[in-house]
Amino acid sequence: MSRFGVKAILDYSVESDISQEEAEEKAIQGKVSDDQIPEAITALSGQLDPKSVETTHKQFNVHAKFGDRRLGVVSARTYFYSSEHECDKNADVFRNCIDAVATTTDGRGFTAVKITALGRPQLLLKLSETIAHARNFFKTLTGSTWENLVLSKISREDLLRRLKDFGIKADSKLIEEWFKMIDFDADGFVDVHDWGNILEHSRDFASMFQIINVKTGKLEPLIPKLSSQENQEFSNMMQRLIDVAEHARSRGVRIMIDAEQTYFQPAISRLAVALMRKYNQDGGFILNTYQAYLKSALNDIETDMHLAKRENFHFGCKLVRGAYMDQERRRAKEVGYDDPINPTYEATNDMYHRCLTRIADEHDARGLGKVSVMVASHNEETVRYAVNLMKEREIAPSQRVICFAQLYGMCDQVSFSLGQAGYSIYKYLPYGPVEEVLPYLSRRALENGGMLKKVQKERSLLWTELKRRLASGQMVYTVPEKNDI
Numbered sequence: 180m181s182r183f184g185v186k187a188i189l190d191y192s193v194e195s196d197i198s199q200e201e202a203e204e205k206a207i208q209g210k211v212s213d214d215q216i217p218e219a220i221t222a223l224s225g226q227l228d229p230k231s232v233e234t235t236h237k238q239f240n241v242h243a244k245f246g247d248r249r250l251g252v253v254s255a256r257t258y259f260y261s262s263e264h265e266c267d268k269n270a271d272v273f274r275n276c277i278d279a280v281a282t283t284t285d286g287r288g289f290t291a292v293k294i295t296a297l298g299r300p301q302l303l304l305k306l307s308e309t310i311a312h313a314r315n316f317f318k319t320l321t322g323s324t325w326e327n328l329v330l331s332k333i334s335r336e337d338l339l340r341r342l343k344d345f346g347i348k349a350d351s352k353l354i355e356e357w358f359k360m361i362d363f364d365a366d367g368f369v370d371v372h373d374w375g376n377i378l379e380h381s382r383d384f385a386s387m388f389q390i391i392n393v394k395t396g397k398l399e400p401l402i403p404k405l406s407s408q409e410n411q412e413f414s415n416m417m418q419r420l421i422d423v424a425e426h427a428r429s430r431g432v433r434i435m436i437d438a439e440q441t442y443f444q445p446a447i448s449r450l451a452v453a454l455m456r457k458y459n460q461d462g463g464f465i466l467n468t469y470q471a472y473l474k475s476a477l478n479d480i481e482t483d484m485h486l487a488k489r490e491n492f493h494f495g496c497k498l499v500r501g502a503y504m505d506q507e508r509r510r511a512k513e514v515g516y517d518d519p520i521n522p523t524y525e526a527t528n529d530m531y532h533r534c535l536t537r538i539a540d541e542h543d544a545r546g547l548g549k550v551s552v553m554v555a556s557h558n559e560e561t562v563r564y565a566v567n568l569m570k571e572r573e574i575a576p577s578q579r580v581i582c583f584a585q586l587y588g589m590c591d592q593v594s595f596s597l598g599q600a601g602y603s604i605y606k607y608l609p610y611g612p613v614e615e616v617l618p619y620l621s622r623r624a625l626e627n628g629g630m631l632k633k634v635q636k637e638r639s640l641l642w643t644e645l646k647r648r649l650a651s652g653q654m655v656y657t658v659p660e661k662n663d664i
Protein backbone atom coordinates (compact mmCIF):
# COMPACT_ATOMS: atom_id res chain seq x y z
CA MET A 180 0.00 0.00 0.00
CA SER A 181 2.75 2.43 0.90
CA ARG A 182 4.11 2.28 -2.67
CA PHE A 183 0.81 3.84 -3.72
CA GLY A 184 0.95 6.47 -0.98
CA VAL A 185 -1.71 4.68 1.12
CA LYS A 186 -1.24 4.56 4.92
CA ALA A 187 -2.79 2.30 7.56
CA ILE A 188 -5.17 2.54 10.49
CA LEU A 189 -4.98 -0.62 12.58
CA ASP A 190 -8.37 -1.70 13.89
CA TYR A 191 -8.19 -4.65 16.27
CA SER A 192 -11.19 -6.69 15.14
CA VAL A 193 -11.49 -9.67 17.42
CA GLU A 194 -15.16 -10.20 18.22
CA SER A 195 -16.68 -12.68 20.69
CA ASP A 196 -18.46 -15.43 18.83
CA ILE A 197 -21.50 -15.45 21.13
CA SER A 198 -25.18 -16.00 20.34
CA GLN A 199 -27.79 -13.25 20.30
CA GLU A 200 -29.30 -14.65 23.55
CA GLU A 201 -25.92 -14.54 25.29
CA ALA A 202 -25.37 -10.96 24.14
CA GLU A 203 -28.80 -9.92 25.49
CA GLU A 204 -28.10 -11.65 28.78
CA LYS A 205 -24.77 -9.87 29.12
CA ALA A 206 -26.47 -6.50 28.60
CA ILE A 207 -28.93 -7.16 31.42
CA GLN A 208 -26.27 -8.59 33.77
CA GLY A 209 -24.18 -5.46 33.28
CA LYS A 210 -26.92 -3.06 34.37
CA VAL A 211 -25.74 -0.62 37.05
CA SER A 212 -27.21 -1.09 40.50
CA ASP A 213 -29.14 2.19 40.76
CA ASP A 214 -31.39 2.55 37.76
CA GLN A 215 -33.58 5.47 38.81
CA ILE A 216 -33.82 9.01 37.48
CA PRO A 217 -31.64 11.04 39.88
CA GLU A 218 -33.55 12.72 42.76
CA ALA A 219 -32.17 16.13 41.87
CA ILE A 220 -33.77 15.83 38.41
CA THR A 221 -37.15 14.51 39.53
CA ALA A 222 -37.26 17.40 42.00
CA LEU A 223 -37.17 19.73 38.98
CA SER A 224 -40.21 18.14 37.38
CA GLY A 225 -42.09 21.46 37.49
CA GLN A 226 -39.37 23.22 35.49
CA LEU A 227 -37.98 20.61 33.12
CA ASP A 228 -40.12 19.19 30.37
CA PRO A 229 -41.28 15.93 32.06
CA LYS A 230 -41.51 14.18 28.68
CA SER A 231 -37.86 14.91 27.96
CA VAL A 232 -36.77 13.71 31.43
CA GLU A 233 -38.66 10.46 31.00
CA THR A 234 -37.56 9.85 27.39
CA THR A 235 -33.94 10.68 28.22
CA HIS A 236 -34.07 8.03 30.93
CA LYS A 237 -35.55 5.47 28.52
CA GLN A 238 -33.09 6.33 25.77
CA PHE A 239 -30.07 5.75 28.00
CA ASN A 240 -31.37 2.66 29.72
CA VAL A 241 -30.49 -0.98 29.03
CA HIS A 242 -33.09 -2.79 26.94
CA ALA A 243 -32.54 -6.53 26.63
CA LYS A 244 -34.06 -6.61 23.17
CA PHE A 245 -31.28 -4.35 21.92
CA GLY A 246 -28.57 -6.04 23.97
CA ASP A 247 -26.99 -7.62 20.88
CA ARG A 248 -25.34 -4.49 19.54
CA ARG A 249 -24.04 -6.37 16.46
CA LEU A 250 -27.45 -6.65 14.81
CA GLY A 251 -27.64 -4.78 11.51
CA VAL A 252 -24.10 -3.38 11.91
CA VAL A 253 -21.61 -4.29 9.21
CA SER A 254 -18.80 -1.79 9.24
CA ALA A 255 -17.98 -1.84 12.97
CA ARG A 256 -16.99 -4.60 15.35
CA THR A 257 -18.64 -4.91 18.76
CA TYR A 258 -17.17 -5.51 22.22
CA PHE A 259 -19.16 -7.31 24.89
CA TYR A 260 -18.12 -6.80 28.49
CA SER A 261 -17.20 -9.90 30.42
CA SER A 262 -14.83 -8.75 33.20
CA GLU A 263 -12.39 -6.06 34.28
CA HIS A 264 -9.61 -8.50 33.46
CA GLU A 265 -10.89 -8.72 29.86
CA CYS A 266 -10.86 -4.90 29.62
CA ASP A 267 -7.25 -4.89 30.88
CA LYS A 268 -6.45 -7.35 28.10
CA ASN A 269 -8.18 -5.09 25.55
CA ALA A 270 -6.08 -2.16 26.78
CA ASP A 271 -2.96 -4.35 26.28
CA VAL A 272 -4.13 -5.13 22.76
CA PHE A 273 -4.51 -1.41 21.98
CA ARG A 274 -0.98 -0.84 23.31
CA ASN A 275 0.35 -3.67 21.12
CA CYS A 276 -1.53 -2.21 18.21
CA ILE A 277 0.12 1.16 18.87
CA ASP A 278 3.54 -0.57 18.90
CA ALA A 279 2.73 -2.26 15.59
CA VAL A 280 1.73 1.08 14.05
CA ALA A 281 4.89 2.71 15.38
CA THR A 282 7.16 0.08 13.86
CA THR A 283 5.37 -0.64 10.58
CA THR A 284 4.14 2.73 9.42
CA ASP A 285 7.03 4.95 10.31
CA GLY A 286 4.82 6.95 12.66
CA ARG A 287 2.39 7.86 9.89
CA GLY A 288 -0.44 5.49 10.82
CA PHE A 289 -3.25 5.59 13.35
CA THR A 290 -4.69 3.20 15.90
CA ALA A 291 -8.48 3.03 16.21
CA VAL A 292 -9.84 2.77 19.75
CA LYS A 293 -13.35 1.79 20.82
CA ILE A 294 -14.08 3.01 24.33
CA THR A 295 -16.64 0.24 24.92
CA ALA A 296 -13.65 -2.15 24.94
CA LEU A 297 -12.16 -0.44 27.97
CA GLY A 298 -14.89 -0.77 30.57
CA ARG A 299 -18.40 -1.79 31.38
CA PRO A 300 -20.55 -0.20 28.65
CA GLN A 301 -23.45 0.32 31.06
CA LEU A 302 -21.31 2.87 32.92
CA LEU A 303 -21.01 4.79 29.66
CA LEU A 304 -24.79 4.68 29.38
CA LYS A 305 -25.15 6.19 32.84
CA LEU A 306 -22.58 8.85 32.12
CA SER A 307 -24.39 9.63 28.85
CA GLU A 308 -27.71 9.92 30.64
CA THR A 309 -26.16 12.26 33.17
CA ILE A 310 -24.69 14.45 30.46
CA ALA A 311 -28.08 14.57 28.71
CA HIS A 312 -29.93 15.51 31.94
CA ALA A 313 -27.27 18.10 32.78
CA ARG A 314 -27.57 19.71 29.33
CA ASN A 315 -31.31 19.72 29.62
CA PHE A 316 -31.07 21.41 33.01
CA PHE A 317 -28.56 23.96 31.73
CA LYS A 318 -30.83 24.72 28.77
CA THR A 319 -33.72 25.34 31.16
CA LEU A 320 -31.57 27.47 33.48
CA THR A 321 -30.35 29.70 30.66
CA GLY A 322 -33.62 29.64 28.67
CA SER A 323 -31.55 28.74 25.60
CA THR A 324 -32.42 26.64 22.53
CA TRP A 325 -30.44 23.51 21.62
CA GLU A 326 -28.90 25.34 18.64
CA ASN A 327 -27.70 28.24 20.83
CA LEU A 328 -26.58 26.17 23.78
CA VAL A 329 -22.90 26.58 22.94
CA LEU A 330 -23.15 30.36 23.20
CA SER A 331 -25.29 30.44 26.34
CA LYS A 332 -23.96 31.30 29.74
CA ILE A 333 -25.30 32.44 33.06
CA SER A 334 -23.84 34.84 35.63
CA ARG A 335 -23.87 34.23 39.37
CA GLU A 336 -26.62 36.82 39.90
CA ASP A 337 -28.82 35.38 37.14
CA LEU A 338 -28.28 31.88 38.47
CA LEU A 339 -29.40 32.98 41.93
CA ARG A 340 -32.48 34.62 40.43
CA ARG A 341 -33.36 31.61 38.28
CA LEU A 342 -33.01 29.19 41.18
CA LYS A 343 -35.25 31.45 43.26
CA ASP A 344 -37.82 31.33 40.42
CA PHE A 345 -37.57 27.55 40.66
CA GLY A 346 -38.58 27.81 44.33
CA ILE A 347 -35.22 26.68 45.65
CA LYS A 348 -34.73 26.58 49.41
CA ALA A 349 -30.91 26.46 49.49
CA ASP A 350 -29.06 29.29 51.25
CA SER A 351 -27.10 31.73 49.15
CA LYS A 352 -23.75 30.66 50.67
CA LEU A 353 -24.22 27.14 49.34
CA ILE A 354 -25.20 28.47 45.92
CA GLU A 355 -22.09 30.70 45.93
CA GLU A 356 -19.93 27.66 46.66
CA TRP A 357 -21.65 25.63 44.00
CA PHE A 358 -21.18 28.41 41.45
CA LYS A 359 -17.47 28.58 42.22
CA MET A 360 -17.20 24.83 41.83
CA ILE A 361 -18.81 24.74 38.38
CA ASP A 362 -17.29 27.96 37.03
CA PHE A 363 -14.13 26.08 36.06
CA ASP A 364 -12.51 28.96 34.19
CA ALA A 365 -13.49 31.42 36.95
CA ASP A 366 -14.75 34.06 34.51
CA GLY A 367 -17.89 34.79 36.53
CA PHE A 368 -20.13 32.87 34.12
CA VAL A 369 -21.09 29.25 33.82
CA ASP A 370 -21.29 28.10 30.21
CA VAL A 371 -21.97 24.73 28.65
CA HIS A 372 -18.28 23.76 28.72
CA ASP A 373 -17.89 24.60 32.43
CA TRP A 374 -21.07 22.67 33.00
CA GLY A 375 -19.80 19.56 31.32
CA ASN A 376 -16.21 19.64 32.51
CA ILE A 377 -15.39 16.28 34.04
CA LEU A 378 -12.35 14.22 33.18
CA GLU A 379 -9.70 16.70 34.21
CA HIS A 380 -11.23 17.47 37.56
CA SER A 381 -12.65 14.32 38.95
CA ARG A 382 -12.31 10.63 38.53
CA ASP A 383 -14.93 9.87 41.11
CA PHE A 384 -18.20 9.13 39.40
CA ALA A 385 -20.34 10.10 42.38
CA SER A 386 -18.96 13.61 42.81
CA MET A 387 -19.44 14.60 39.18
CA PHE A 388 -22.16 16.99 38.14
CA GLN A 389 -23.39 17.99 41.54
CA ILE A 390 -26.49 20.10 41.32
CA ILE A 391 -28.75 21.63 43.91
CA ASN A 392 -31.83 19.62 44.71
CA VAL A 393 -34.55 22.25 44.67
CA LYS A 394 -36.63 20.31 47.19
CA THR A 395 -34.01 19.58 49.83
CA GLY A 396 -31.74 22.56 49.13
CA LYS A 397 -28.72 20.23 49.27
CA LEU A 398 -26.01 19.55 46.73
CA GLU A 399 -26.66 16.17 45.19
CA PRO A 400 -24.98 14.20 42.41
CA LEU A 401 -26.83 14.10 39.13
CA ILE A 402 -25.40 10.70 38.61
CA PRO A 403 -27.16 7.75 40.22
CA LYS A 404 -25.68 6.22 43.31
CA LEU A 405 -23.20 3.57 42.30
CA SER A 406 -21.80 0.80 44.41
CA SER A 407 -18.15 1.09 45.43
CA GLN A 408 -17.34 -1.67 42.93
CA GLU A 409 -19.00 0.31 40.12
CA ASN A 410 -17.14 3.45 41.15
CA GLN A 411 -13.93 1.45 41.01
CA GLU A 412 -14.84 0.11 37.55
CA PHE A 413 -15.47 3.62 36.30
CA SER A 414 -12.12 4.77 37.58
CA ASN A 415 -10.47 1.70 35.95
CA MET A 416 -12.03 2.61 32.61
CA MET A 417 -10.68 6.19 32.80
CA GLN A 418 -7.26 4.89 33.79
CA ARG A 419 -7.13 2.42 30.88
CA LEU A 420 -8.06 5.15 28.43
CA ILE A 421 -5.40 7.49 29.78
CA ASP A 422 -2.79 4.69 29.79
CA VAL A 423 -3.53 3.88 26.14
CA ALA A 424 -3.29 7.57 25.19
CA GLU A 425 -0.03 7.99 27.14
CA HIS A 426 1.44 4.94 25.45
CA ALA A 427 0.44 6.26 22.03
CA ARG A 428 2.00 9.58 22.89
CA SER A 429 5.25 7.95 23.96
CA ARG A 430 5.39 6.00 20.65
CA GLY A 431 4.36 9.01 18.53
CA VAL A 432 1.26 7.23 17.20
CA ARG A 433 -2.01 9.09 16.67
CA ILE A 434 -5.26 7.59 17.86
CA MET A 435 -8.83 7.95 16.74
CA ILE A 436 -11.75 7.30 19.00
CA ASP A 437 -14.52 5.49 17.14
CA ALA A 438 -18.12 6.64 17.39
CA GLU A 439 -20.62 4.03 18.54
CA GLN A 440 -24.36 3.92 19.31
CA THR A 441 -26.07 7.21 20.26
CA TYR A 442 -26.80 6.00 23.78
CA PHE A 443 -23.03 5.79 24.42
CA GLN A 444 -22.04 8.82 22.37
CA PRO A 445 -22.44 11.70 24.87
CA ALA A 446 -19.98 9.89 27.18
CA ILE A 447 -17.61 8.71 24.43
CA SER A 448 -17.49 12.11 22.83
CA ARG A 449 -17.01 13.85 26.19
CA LEU A 450 -14.03 11.59 26.96
CA ALA A 451 -12.57 11.98 23.47
CA VAL A 452 -12.74 15.77 23.73
CA ALA A 453 -11.13 15.64 27.17
CA LEU A 454 -8.27 13.66 25.56
CA MET A 455 -8.04 16.20 22.74
CA ARG A 456 -7.80 19.00 25.26
CA LYS A 457 -4.97 17.18 27.05
CA TYR A 458 -2.99 15.82 24.08
CA ASN A 459 -3.82 18.10 21.12
CA GLN A 460 -1.87 21.11 22.27
CA ASP A 461 0.59 20.85 19.35
CA GLY A 462 -1.46 19.11 16.67
CA GLY A 463 -4.04 16.49 15.78
CA PHE A 464 -2.86 13.63 17.96
CA ILE A 465 -6.39 12.54 18.97
CA LEU A 466 -9.33 12.45 16.57
CA ASN A 467 -12.92 12.20 17.75
CA THR A 468 -15.51 10.71 15.38
CA TYR A 469 -18.68 12.55 14.33
CA GLN A 470 -21.58 10.79 12.59
CA ALA A 471 -23.31 12.85 9.89
CA TYR A 472 -26.43 10.65 9.94
CA LEU A 473 -27.29 12.26 13.29
CA LYS A 474 -29.61 15.24 13.31
CA SER A 475 -27.32 16.72 15.98
CA ALA A 476 -24.05 16.23 14.02
CA LEU A 477 -23.39 19.85 13.10
CA ASN A 478 -24.37 21.07 16.58
CA ASP A 479 -22.04 18.54 18.19
CA ILE A 480 -19.14 19.62 15.97
CA GLU A 481 -19.95 23.28 16.63
CA THR A 482 -19.86 22.73 20.42
CA ASP A 483 -16.54 20.88 20.40
CA MET A 484 -14.90 23.26 17.92
CA HIS A 485 -16.00 26.14 20.11
CA LEU A 486 -14.24 24.61 23.12
CA ALA A 487 -11.12 23.81 21.04
CA LYS A 488 -10.92 27.40 19.88
CA ARG A 489 -11.53 28.83 23.33
CA GLU A 490 -8.88 26.65 24.96
CA ASN A 491 -6.57 26.76 21.95
CA PHE A 492 -6.20 23.07 21.24
CA HIS A 493 -6.30 21.28 17.90
CA PHE A 494 -9.74 20.07 16.83
CA GLY A 495 -9.26 16.62 15.26
CA CYS A 496 -12.23 15.02 13.57
CA LYS A 497 -13.00 11.82 11.74
CA LEU A 498 -16.20 12.44 9.80
CA VAL A 499 -18.32 9.39 8.95
CA ARG A 500 -21.94 8.91 7.95
CA GLY A 501 -22.61 6.39 10.73
CA ALA A 502 -22.75 2.61 11.00
CA TYR A 503 -25.73 1.89 13.28
CA MET A 504 -28.67 3.40 11.41
CA ASP A 505 -31.17 0.50 11.30
CA GLN A 506 -30.52 -0.45 14.90
CA GLU A 507 -30.82 3.16 16.08
CA ARG A 508 -34.10 3.71 14.27
CA ARG A 509 -35.66 0.50 15.55
CA ARG A 510 -34.57 1.17 19.13
CA ALA A 511 -35.91 4.75 19.09
CA LYS A 512 -39.25 3.59 17.70
CA GLU A 513 -39.72 0.65 20.04
CA VAL A 514 -38.39 2.28 23.21
CA GLY A 515 -40.22 5.55 22.51
CA TYR A 516 -37.89 8.50 21.90
CA ASP A 517 -37.21 10.73 18.88
CA ASP A 518 -35.33 9.08 16.03
CA PRO A 519 -31.82 10.60 16.25
CA ILE A 520 -31.11 9.84 12.55
CA ASN A 521 -31.69 12.24 9.65
CA PRO A 522 -34.95 11.42 7.84
CA THR A 523 -33.38 10.53 4.46
CA TYR A 524 -30.12 9.51 2.85
CA GLU A 525 -30.06 12.88 1.06
CA ALA A 526 -30.39 14.68 4.42
CA THR A 527 -27.37 12.70 5.71
CA ASN A 528 -25.37 13.61 2.59
CA ASP A 529 -26.32 17.25 3.03
CA MET A 530 -25.33 17.11 6.72
CA TYR A 531 -21.99 15.47 5.82
CA HIS A 532 -21.14 18.21 3.35
CA ARG A 533 -22.31 21.00 5.70
CA CYS A 534 -20.11 19.60 8.50
CA LEU A 535 -17.13 19.39 6.17
CA THR A 536 -17.62 22.93 4.94
CA ARG A 537 -18.02 24.22 8.51
CA ILE A 538 -14.73 22.55 9.49
CA ALA A 539 -13.01 24.14 6.48
CA ASP A 540 -14.41 27.52 7.65
CA GLU A 541 -12.93 26.89 11.09
CA HIS A 542 -9.57 26.09 9.48
CA ASP A 543 -9.79 29.39 7.57
CA ALA A 544 -10.58 31.22 10.80
CA ARG A 545 -8.01 29.55 13.09
CA GLY A 546 -5.17 28.93 10.64
CA LEU A 547 -2.90 26.01 9.85
CA GLY A 548 -2.33 23.32 12.50
CA LYS A 549 -5.46 24.00 14.52
CA VAL A 550 -8.09 21.89 12.76
CA SER A 551 -8.00 18.65 10.79
CA VAL A 552 -10.58 16.30 9.37
CA MET A 553 -10.46 12.77 8.05
CA VAL A 554 -13.09 12.17 5.36
CA ALA A 555 -13.90 8.55 6.25
CA SER A 556 -16.25 7.59 3.45
CA HIS A 557 -16.52 5.38 0.37
CA ASN A 558 -18.92 7.78 -1.27
CA GLU A 559 -17.30 9.07 -4.45
CA GLU A 560 -19.43 12.21 -4.49
CA THR A 561 -18.23 13.06 -0.98
CA VAL A 562 -14.60 12.41 -1.91
CA ARG A 563 -15.07 14.71 -4.92
CA TYR A 564 -16.75 17.32 -2.70
CA ALA A 565 -13.79 17.25 -0.30
CA VAL A 566 -11.21 17.46 -3.11
CA ASN A 567 -13.04 20.46 -4.59
CA LEU A 568 -13.28 22.10 -1.18
CA MET A 569 -9.50 21.71 -0.81
CA LYS A 570 -8.98 23.38 -4.18
CA GLU A 571 -11.42 26.16 -3.40
CA ARG A 572 -9.84 26.92 0.01
CA GLU A 573 -6.29 26.40 -1.29
CA ILE A 574 -5.63 23.57 1.15
CA ALA A 575 -2.67 21.52 -0.11
CA PRO A 576 -2.79 17.73 0.46
CA SER A 577 0.56 18.00 2.28
CA GLN A 578 -0.86 20.40 4.88
CA ARG A 579 -2.62 17.55 6.69
CA VAL A 580 -5.84 19.52 7.08
CA ILE A 581 -8.06 17.15 5.11
CA CYS A 582 -7.23 13.49 4.64
CA PHE A 583 -9.24 10.47 3.49
CA ALA A 584 -9.92 6.97 4.80
CA GLN A 585 -11.68 3.85 3.56
CA LEU A 586 -12.09 0.30 4.79
CA TYR A 587 -9.51 -2.19 3.55
CA GLY A 588 -10.88 -4.04 0.53
CA MET A 589 -13.48 -1.37 -0.19
CA CYS A 590 -13.29 1.23 -2.96
CA ASP A 591 -9.64 0.56 -3.71
CA GLN A 592 -10.01 2.39 -7.01
CA VAL A 593 -10.73 5.58 -5.00
CA SER A 594 -8.08 5.04 -2.30
CA PHE A 595 -5.25 4.17 -4.66
CA SER A 596 -6.06 7.00 -7.06
CA LEU A 597 -6.08 9.48 -4.18
CA GLY A 598 -2.78 8.10 -2.89
CA GLN A 599 -1.12 8.34 -6.27
CA ALA A 600 -2.41 11.88 -6.73
CA GLY A 601 -0.61 12.86 -3.51
CA TYR A 602 -3.61 13.08 -1.16
CA SER A 603 -3.24 11.78 2.36
CA ILE A 604 -5.19 8.51 2.39
CA TYR A 605 -5.59 5.73 4.94
CA LYS A 606 -7.06 2.24 4.90
CA TYR A 607 -8.82 0.84 7.97
CA LEU A 608 -7.25 -2.59 8.46
CA PRO A 609 -9.10 -5.14 10.57
CA TYR A 610 -6.37 -6.99 12.42
CA GLY A 611 -5.87 -9.76 15.00
CA PRO A 612 -5.36 -13.56 15.13
CA VAL A 613 -7.11 -15.01 12.04
CA GLU A 614 -9.47 -17.39 13.87
CA GLU A 615 -10.57 -14.65 16.30
CA VAL A 616 -11.14 -12.01 13.61
CA LEU A 617 -13.25 -14.38 11.51
CA PRO A 618 -16.55 -13.90 13.44
CA TYR A 619 -16.42 -10.18 12.65
CA LEU A 620 -15.25 -10.58 9.05
CA SER A 621 -17.81 -13.27 8.23
CA ARG A 622 -20.61 -11.18 9.77
CA ARG A 623 -19.47 -8.26 7.65
CA ALA A 624 -19.46 -10.38 4.49
CA LEU A 625 -22.90 -11.88 5.18
CA GLU A 626 -24.72 -8.71 6.15
CA ASN A 627 -23.05 -6.44 3.69
CA GLY A 628 -25.86 -6.11 1.13
CA GLY A 629 -25.49 -2.33 0.53
CA MET A 630 -21.75 -2.48 0.14
CA LEU A 631 -21.97 -5.28 -2.42
CA LYS A 632 -23.19 -2.75 -4.97
CA LYS A 633 -19.88 -0.94 -4.58
CA VAL A 634 -18.03 -4.26 -4.90
CA GLN A 635 -19.83 -4.91 -8.21
CA LYS A 636 -18.55 -1.58 -9.47
CA GLU A 637 -15.02 -2.55 -8.41
CA ARG A 638 -15.37 -5.90 -10.20
CA SER A 639 -16.37 -4.23 -13.43
CA LEU A 640 -13.43 -1.80 -13.10
CA LEU A 641 -11.09 -4.76 -12.55
CA TRP A 642 -12.38 -6.43 -15.73
CA THR A 643 -11.82 -3.23 -17.69
CA GLU A 644 -8.27 -2.98 -16.33
CA LEU A 645 -7.57 -6.64 -17.10
CA LYS A 646 -8.75 -6.17 -20.68
CA ARG A 647 -6.64 -3.01 -20.99
CA ARG A 648 -3.52 -4.88 -19.80
CA LEU A 649 -4.16 -7.82 -22.14
CA ALA A 650 -4.64 -5.47 -25.08
CA SER A 651 -1.60 -3.34 -24.28
CA GLY A 652 0.66 -6.25 -23.28
CA GLN A 653 1.53 -4.44 -20.02
CA MET A 654 0.71 -7.21 -17.55
CA VAL A 655 2.50 -5.72 -14.50
CA TYR A 656 1.48 -2.28 -13.38
CA THR A 657 4.29 0.07 -12.39
CA VAL A 658 3.59 2.79 -9.89
CA PRO A 659 4.35 6.12 -11.50
CA GLU A 660 6.89 8.36 -9.76
CA LYS A 661 5.24 11.27 -7.93
CA ASN A 662 6.51 13.74 -10.57
CA ASP A 663 4.88 11.64 -13.32
CA ILE A 664 1.44 12.45 -11.89
Ligand SMILES: Cc1cc2nc3c(=O)[nH]c(=O)nc-3n(C[C@H](O)[C@H](O)[C@H](O)COP(=O)(O)OP(=O)(O)OC[C@H]3O[C@@H](n4cnc5c(N)ncnc54)[C@H](O)[C@@H]3O)c2cc1C
Pocket residue numbers: 254255436437438439468470472499500501502503504520521522523524525527555556557558584585586607
Ligand atom coordinates in the same frame (compact mmCIF):
# COMPACT_ATOMS: atom_id res chain seq x y z
C1 LIG B 1 -12.27 4.67 7.78
C2 LIG B 1 -13.64 4.50 8.32
C3 LIG B 1 -13.88 4.61 9.69
C4 LIG B 1 -15.17 4.46 10.19
N1 LIG B 1 -15.40 4.63 11.52
C5 LIG B 1 -16.68 4.65 11.99
C6 LIG B 1 -16.96 4.97 13.34
O1 LIG B 1 -16.07 5.23 14.15
N2 LIG B 1 -18.28 4.99 13.72
C7 LIG B 1 -19.30 4.73 12.85
O2 LIG B 1 -20.48 4.82 13.26
N3 LIG B 1 -19.05 4.39 11.58
C8 LIG B 1 -17.78 4.35 11.12
N4 LIG B 1 -17.54 4.03 9.81
C9 LIG B 1 -18.64 3.53 8.94
C10 LIG B 1 -19.41 4.69 8.30
O3 LIG B 1 -20.13 5.37 9.31
C11 LIG B 1 -20.43 4.23 7.24
O4 LIG B 1 -21.32 3.30 7.77
C12 LIG B 1 -19.83 3.62 6.02
O5 LIG B 1 -18.62 4.20 5.71
C13 LIG B 1 -20.79 3.83 4.84
O6 LIG B 1 -20.94 5.22 4.55
P1 LIG B 1 -20.21 5.91 3.30
O7 LIG B 1 -20.09 7.38 3.51
O8 LIG B 1 -18.94 5.21 3.08
O9 LIG B 1 -21.12 5.51 2.06
P2 LIG B 1 -22.62 5.70 1.58
O10 LIG B 1 -22.96 4.39 1.00
O11 LIG B 1 -22.73 6.90 0.70
O12 LIG B 1 -23.51 5.97 2.85
C14 LIG B 1 -24.21 4.98 3.53
C15 LIG B 1 -24.54 5.60 4.86
O13 LIG B 1 -25.48 6.68 4.68
C16 LIG B 1 -26.38 6.73 5.78
N5 LIG B 1 -27.73 6.47 5.28
C17 LIG B 1 -28.10 5.48 4.38
N6 LIG B 1 -29.45 5.51 4.18
C18 LIG B 1 -29.93 6.52 4.95
C19 LIG B 1 -31.25 7.00 5.17
N7 LIG B 1 -32.31 6.47 4.56
N8 LIG B 1 -31.41 8.03 6.02
C20 LIG B 1 -30.34 8.59 6.65
N9 LIG B 1 -29.05 8.17 6.47
C21 LIG B 1 -28.85 7.15 5.64
C22 LIG B 1 -25.92 5.62 6.74
O14 LIG B 1 -25.02 6.21 7.67
C23 LIG B 1 -25.19 4.64 5.85
O15 LIG B 1 -24.22 3.88 6.54
C24 LIG B 1 -16.25 4.18 9.29
C25 LIG B 1 -16.00 4.08 7.93
C26 LIG B 1 -14.74 4.25 7.43
C27 LIG B 1 -14.52 4.17 5.96
